Amino acid sequence: MKNVRPIRIRALIASGIALAIGCVYPVVFIRWIVPLYATCVAAMAAAAFLLFHALFAAKGNQKPLVPALLGAAGYTAVLMAVTPLVNNAIFGAVAPWGSVLVNTALDLCFWLVMLRRIRKATGEPLRAAPLICALLVLAGLPVSLITAAPNVKATGFIILDNDENYRERIDSIDIYENTLDTAVPQTQVYDRVTAHLKAPLPEGKTKKKVLVLGWDGCRADAMAMRDHREAVDALLADGGKAYIAYCGGANYPAPITQETATVEGWTTMFTGMWGDGHGVTGFDDVRATKVRSFLTTAVEDGLIDSSAFCFSWDGHLTTYADEIAYDKANGVNAAWLFTEGEEGGEGDEGTFEKAMAELRDPNGADLLFTVFEYCDYYGHCFGFWNDAPEYAEAFRRSNETGAALIDAVKARPTYGEEDWLILITSDHGGHIRSHGGDTLMERMMFIVTNKEG
Ligand SMILES: [Zn+2]
Structure with a gap:
């Protein structure tokens, strides 16, 4: 035995x-x-x-x-x-x-x-x-x-977050100029920036400047968190406006023509085109686009002297690989400032520091585009929803860093002579712990601007 x-x-x-x-x-x-x-x-x-x-x-x-x-x-x-x-x-x-x-x-x-x-x-x-x-x-x-x-x-085990209560939440937000049905296309980010750069300088101003605060994965209904809206409220207090916008190529209920995802979203804002123009349409479709972004074209066209893009998601390095090489080879004054490090952590800290350095430099970039990963990172980890404490905290941090950058703009010794357009926007929303699909929660985003025209 x-x-x-x-x-x-x-x-x-x-x-x-x-x-x-x-x-x-x-x-x-x-x-x-x-x-x-x-x-x-x-x-x-x-x-x-x-x-x-x-x-x-x-x-x-x-x-x-x-x-x-x-x-x-x-x-x-x-x-x-x-x-x-x-x-x-x-x-x-x-x-x-x-x-x-x-x-x-x-x-x-x-x-x-x-x-x-x-x-x-x-x-x-x-x-x-x-x-x-x-x-x-x-x-x-x-x-x-x-x-x-x-x-x-x-x-999402008990799915309380659906298109219906999303509508209710959006309706309860008092800062938007429009509704879900009259949402503006995401391409407006490109249109607004280029229109601003092409418009004549107002009286007393000598230089066109742009700051874009990009909040990856921030949903339009995050604005319901009034106590965390520091940066957004700063623009609105200056006479700005907030609009509901859509990504995905078409507004609800039309089917989306490109995934509601990161590469598609930012590339659309960079180029003013949807996927049929810039060629990136699939989920997590991280591949090089041949179309140049306004970071390069605005410099080449002489609208501005320089541009900079501060980011920590390495997918952008692939998407804009051709353009980064082109800028280098042709001496285009566009800086691609990548920070390696955890998204939502040291990656975002690096983005913040690099953007801050540009704003404090009297000769810093005329078009400064930033993408912060807080909301996307914590959304994927804990859920894209205001009721997820981590997501709420990510929104608060986006606003805190955003407000500090807006303050840095206003603290520039040359601020009085500069004509600043400041935008806050997002590439896509999210649902449960993901995005890419066609729910309202994923396809709606927002554009907040400090001024019109
Ligand atoms: Zn994203």
């Missing part, structure tokens, strides 16, 4: 690990706490290793270490690969809760099969402890659900 005691102990330890994972995994995944998520995956692999080790030992294998390691590695790889596939098929790509449920179900199946096989191999029933622990894993799930409750609304 085999000595089943060590086998039982391994199964018990594995059960304990699984219980711990069952308790924390859902909340860790949904709130996307990366170090804890990595720990969970490692613990999951360790528990699988113990089960495989117990199984091979029970089968009489004298050296179960290597096959157990291979078994655990294989199981973890399959689990990581299969979970998103099943999640996509059942719940759709943007359902983190679906991922948690699928993962838990697969893990539990694996668990029960392994215990059954170990029981069979040892020839005698294992004590009930491992099974009880496995059941406790299921009990851990509700604990995690409750812990994650504040985020449930924002992550």
